[in-house]
Amino acid sequence: MNTAYVYDPLYLEHDQPPHPENKRRLEQAIAHLKAAGCLERMRHLKARDATVDEIATVHGLSYIAQVRDMAERGGGHLDADTYVTPRSYDAALRAAGGLLTAVEAVLANKVDNAFALVRPPGHHALASRGMGFCLFNNVAIAARCALQQYSLKRVLIVDFDLHHGNGTQEAFYEDPQVLYFSTHQYPYYPGTGHWTETGRGPGQGYTVNVPLPAGIGNAGYQRVFDQVLVPLAHRHKPQLILASAGYDAHWADPLGMMLLSVSGYAELARRLVALASELCDGHLVLTLEGGYNLEAQALSIAATFSALLGDDKVDDPLGLARQSEQSVDSVIVDVRRAHGLN
Numbered sequence: 498m499n500t501a502y503v504y505d506p507l508y509l510e511h512d513q514p515p516h517p518e519n520k521r522r523l524e525q526a527i528a529h530l531k532a533a534g535c536l537e538r539m540r541h542l543k544a545r546d547a548t549v550d551e552i553a554t555v556h557g558l559s560y561i562a563q564v565r566d567m568a569e570r571g572g573g574h575l576d577a578d579t580y581v582t583p584r585s586y587d588a589a590l591r592a593a594g595g596l597l598t599a600v601e602a603v604l605a606n607k608v609d610n611a612f613a614l615v616r617p618p619g620h621h622a623l624a625s626r627g628m629g630f631c632l633f634n635n636v637a638i639a640a641r642c643a644l645q646q647y648s649l650k651r652v653l654i655v656d657f658d659l660h661h662g663n664g665t666q667e668a669f670y671e672d673p674q675v676l677y678f679s680t681h682q683y684p685y686y687p688g689t690g691h692w693t694e695t696g697r698g699p700g701q702g703y704t705v706n707v708p709l710p711a712g713i714g715n716a717g718y719q720r721v722f723d724q725v726l727v728p729l730a731h732r733h734k735p736q737l738i739l740a741s742a743g744y745d746a747h748w749a750d751p752l753g754m755m756l757l758s759v760s761g762y763a764e765l766a767r768r769l770v771a772l773a774s775e776l777c778d779g780h781l782v783l784t785l786e787g788g789y790n791l792e793a794q795a796l797s798i799a800a801t802f803s804a805l806l807g808d809d810k811v812d813d814p815l816g817l818a819r820q821s822e823q824s825v826d827s828v829i830v831d832v833r834r835a836h837g838l839n
Contacts, residue, residue, distance in 0.1 A: 498770075498779075500805045501540040501608040503595040508616045510584035517752065517789045518630040523616055529795035533812070535802050542602055542611065544595030547638065552593060554641035555634050555668050560625045564589065564632055575627040589617055589632040596639045596784045603780050604647050604737065610773065610781040610805050612742070614798070618786045620662030620741045621687060629660065629687060635784050636741050637668040640675055643737055650674060653735035653772075655726065656681070657718070657765060658743025658786040659753040661690030661706065665741065671700040676733040678726055680718060682746070682755055683708030692832045705729055707832050712823035714748065714756030715764065720825055722768045725832050730772050737780045738773045744788030744797040748818035752789050756818035762797040763811040766804035781805075 504527060509520040530536050552561055567573045568586035575581060592615035599611035619636060621629030640652045654669075656662040656679040666689065669675040681690050696704040707721050730738075744762065746755035766783075773781035783801065788794035793815060800811040833839050 498805060498807045499540065499609045500802065501542045501599065501602055501611040502536070502802070503542045503544050503599050503611065503613040503615060505544040505591055505595060507584070507588050507591050511582055511588035511617050513580045513582060516580060518616070518618065521791060522788065522794060523614060525791040526614065526795045526798050530799055530802070533799050535799055538806060539802065540608055542598050544591050544598050544615070546590040547594035547597055551597065551638060551642055552590070552633055554645065555624060555637045556622070557625045564627065579627045579630055579632070581632070585617065585632060592617060592619070593633050593635045593638045596635045596782065597642055599782045600639050600643055600737070603782050604643065609779045610770065611783070612802060612805065613782065613784040615785055619784070620656060620658060620665045620786050621660070622664040623667055631664065634664045634668060636739050637665050639739055639782070639784070640669070644674055649736045651676070651733055651735045653730055653733055653738045654678065654741065655738065655769060656741040657746065658741055659745035659750065659755060660686050660743070660787065662741055663687045663689040666690070666694070666704055669700065670696055670704055671698045673699050673703050676703050676705065676729065676735065678705040678729065680707045680709060680721055682711055682753055692828070692835055695835055702836060705832065705836060707828060709755070709825065709828060710823050711754035712756060712820060713825055714818055714822045715758055715761030717822055717825040718757060718761060719764055721829060722765060724829050725838070727768070727772065728838055729836060730776060734776060736777050737782070738769060738777060740769055740781070740783040741786045742783040742801065743786035744794040747788070747790060747793040747797060749790045749793040749815060750788065756820060756822055758817050759793065759796045759800045759813040759815055760811055763800035763804045766801040770804055
């Protein structure tokens with residue numbers, strides 16, 4: 498596979514230690530990818546800045562100005578969890594633009610697939626408010642721009658972060674062009690994402706939430722992908738698959754209570770590669786969201802790259818979780834029924 502990645506040192510300048518979403522997340526990931534020989538096997542794409550008009554496909558101009566002005570004043574907080582530093586606005590423009598760069602390369606068939614290693618993350622950012630460590634909603638902006646600039650009709654967004662992507666859901670809740678699929682620990686921050694939240698008006702049925710209890714691991718996630726995501730993706734027939742790749746569902750992550758392993762993340766990525774191959778000429782782009790155990794995240798990103806490259810094996814020194822998995826049977830039944838799969 499011809500796989501690309503996006504990374505820019507500017508992403509490190511949005512930083513506020515000891516906040517869990519700090520520059521060490523990317524520093525350690527890049528260091529591991531270099532040491533493991535991953536980066537030399539992939540094409541590096543130089544990130545561009547998103548334009549204000551591109552950001553405004555999802556966010557209001559007054560909110561964009563609020564983030565810019567707060568950065569220019571030296572920084573501050575959008576809420577208790579979400580900080581802004583003097584370079585955060587610039588980093589956020591380049592984070593959204595980095596994902597757009599990856600999407601442009603894939604849709605132009607310059608690469609088969611790509612992973613945008615960007616920060617700040619995005620999937621919690623609402624149209625008029627940043628929250629949950631997120632400033633601008635990178636994946637929502639990418640989907641909107643793909644629909645507008647490339648005249649696409651159907652996009653699939655797969656969000657496997659520990660937390661529900663409430664901002665992404667909001668952006669497309671009434672939009673039948675975007676099928677939004679999310680697995681997340683529930684109930685947990687931000688409190689949204691019940692399976693009864695399925696869209697509104699013309700978007701009814703195009704939001705798919707899989708609210709998982711704590712303690713779901715490799716087997717449960719794979720069953721959800723196979724029994725819910727795959728049939729719905731075949732129904733939607735996307736022309737592009739985007740993924741909000743969060744690694745905070747790893748069993749070692751300090752913010753979550755899920756049981757995915759490094760090898761489990763590789764299996765999810767392989768399923769996305771297969772879906773993209775079957776449905777949209779391999780057009781698959783991932784963007785980094787959460788993940789707060791530095792070693793687990795770095796290893797899981799490398800495993801995801803291995804899957805994108807078509808490797809059969811991944812390095813998983815952390816191994817499997819010691820706890821037994823909880824059942825996903827009732828959740829799968831509820832979600833399948835809500836979306837006409839039963």
